[in-house]
Amino acid sequence: MPIEQAAQAISPATTDPAASMTPRKAFVGELISEAVAICIVMTFGLSVAAMYTLYDPSPYKTAYWGSA
Numbered sequence: 001m002p003i004e005q006a007a008q009a010i011s012p013a014t015t016d017p018a019a020s021m022t023p024r025k026a027f028v029g030e031l032i033s034e035a036v037a038i039c040i041v042m043t044f045g046l047s048v049a050a051m052y053t054l055y056d057p058s059p060y061k062t063a064y065w066g067s068a
Helices: 003-010 023-054
Strands: none
């Protein structure tokens, strides 16, 4: 048995999933990742705005931010 056949018998060659991906599937994947990223950024931003608005006295109004 040649070495190439033995290597294929031990670990058969797998197809690359990225090679079989159509441009449409790649575009849909990019849209989904952008939507998830926007949700994360909006959640963080809205929570900071809510903390600033709802807490009285706000810890952010009296915090030292490195400016005198």
